[in-house]
Amino acid sequence: MQVCKTLTKLQGKHVYVRSDSDPRIKYEIWTGTLGKTIPTCECESYKWSKDDVCKHIRRIFNKTCGWGEEWSDDKQNSRQRKAMLCPLCGGKTVEVKYALT
Ligand SMILES: [Zn+2]
Ligand SMILES: [Zn+2]
Numbered sequence: 001m002q003v004c005k006t007l008t009k010l011q012g013k014h015v016y017v018r019s020d021s022d023p024r025i026k027y028e029i030w031t032g033t034l035g036k037t038i039p040t041c042e043c044e045s046y047k048w049s050k051d052d053v054c055k056h057i058r059r060i061f062n063k064t065c066g067w068g069e070e071w072s073d074d075k076q077n078s079r080q081r082k083a084m085l086c087p088l089c090g091g092k093t094v095e096v097k098y099a100l101t
């Protein structure tokens with residue numbers, strides 16, 4: 001499956017996000033690895049979240065295009081597919097072996 005290259009930059013990384021309510025607090029976010037692990041955050045709202053997401057994770061991923069063949073409504077046309085271009089941002093895509101579950 002093809003995913004936008006912007007997404008692959010956010011894989012397998014530890015990222016720190018400052019707390020809104022207390023700037024002294026930083027949360028460590030694991031960005032996940034495609035198809036293997038999902039993004040996690042150490043904040044309380046993540047712990048209690050039913051859909052395994054919190055505003056910190058959203059904030060990080062909202063900055064990226066994040067297009068993926070498997071989970072995005074926008075589909076590539078045949079030209080984009082051949083040229084490996086992202087239908088959302090027009091950037092390059094990369095082929096990844098794993099599917100998100
Ligand atoms: Zn969080
Ligand atoms: Zn894109």
